Amino acid sequence: MKKVAVMMLAAFSMAVAAPAFAAEMTKEQKDQCLLASKGCAAEVDSIQKKIKKLDAEIKKGKKVYSADEIKKLQGKLKEAEALLDTLLSGGN
């Protein structure tokens, strides 16, 4: 019983810890986040990247998404494009 518990605990801790290990650089690897602002942990999408990603997902079509889901993605694309328009619009 104890043995099983210990094994489960070990498996659980590894599963949780694994992503953290993966993010760390080995001694031989370059830190691309510090060096080139690429692949940083807290990286988020720019509005243009978001538009591109939404566009790409919509193009996958009904093989991947249901009709409702495509409609939802299209709504989000429209929203992102409207936001970009607002950000770049002239006027007051």
Place this chain on the structure above:
Amino acid sequence: MKFNKKMVVLAAAGALSVATALPAMALENEFHGSYGFKGFLSNFDRAGANNMLSSATTMLKKENQANNYFEQRARLTYIAKANDDLKMVTTFELDTRFGGITDGKYNLSSDAGGLDADGINLETKNVYIDFNIKPVNFKVGIQGYTDKLKGVFAGGADLPGIMTTTKLDALTLGMGYFRFDEAQKTGAVTGRLGGAATDLFALDATYAVSKDVKAGLSYYFLADYKDKDKLLHTLGLNGEAKVGAVTVSGFAAIQAGHQKNAQIVTGTKGNTNFHGFAANVAAKMAVGPGTARTAFLYLSGDDKKDNQQNAWHPLAGLTGSVSMYNEGATMMLVRSSGATGMGNSDDYVRRTLSDVALYTLGYNAKLTPKAYADANVGVAWAAKNSAAPVDKATTKPNATNYIGTEIDVETGYKVFDNLTAKLQLGYLLLGGYYKGAAAGNPTGQAQDPENPYTARVQLTYAF
């Protein structure tokens, strides 16, 4: 055995708390923004917000020295998204002219354009919540609103209110209420709040007849009880259809209403009645490596002979402007968002969208994935020549309506995915409307004002 049971209960409780806590914790923070830098060399643009060539102070002389200046505008947007059906959107704006501004809204500080910067210049653009109670979308707060008349009544206007959008199959129904002026705003007036306010009620119904054909009906009611009771109804029809490679769109709108105890003709009594009219038709199609486009806009004017106001009345009135006509894309003739771009300079012959007929013809070419070039010609007439400048030779207002012809070119290059460098050049050949009307000349010494021109370099970054 007893111990094990406790463990099971604890584990279950723990799992449950994690499961229930997760959705509440999932808040998506989105940051976006934009930055625009503009450099000007122009005898026309002067970092203001004027209806140019309309008065002695905005009229050009026979010979003018060019203004040269630089300005920047940044916008910062933060969106707090609780889930797909609820978010808060905030947008702030920071404007600066190099050299600084210390008057107007900056009179307690500056716009940070001076030595050592230190200006107080953070402006609120939008603050609202956006949520869905299906099938209705609600936007509550200070938000952007553009009418379905291509913005000639209210275009890119930011105003506080409540907007609802309901989607029922092919029908999209927008209903909004906005309050954007109030007699009590300075605190100097005593009375009840809301008793003398300016409100806008908006109704936009759009019906998708098919995938390629849309038709819409709009009704806007401006109830302005702030100064003198002004009630203005605007009723419009709009449509868009894709026929083969060509997209055709247009609208027509009429206005009716009155303003109590207000007169156009001095020395008369009574009310002013409104009878504005606006119409537009536009077409665009893909040709070669780009898009060819053409459009015609008519916004009625007034003869100023009686108290019937026949001029098209935009939301901000007959001198202000929260209206845009983007189809034209003119840099100097009629206010357009695309030509204005990211900046504070906002000078146009028709900054207030009224009293003009404008025909435009243009081509937007995509030269490479990174480079583009646009060319545009615009010809404008005053709808009525009652406000025509005076010819100093005859001392009478010019009899022609022809304002002029504008030629614009713009080219841009994407330095990065989200940074674009642009060059805009515009030249306006003034028509007979301005004959002999050069500023600074005494009566009898008539000269034509110099033709306006503008050259702008721009850097635009959006993220």
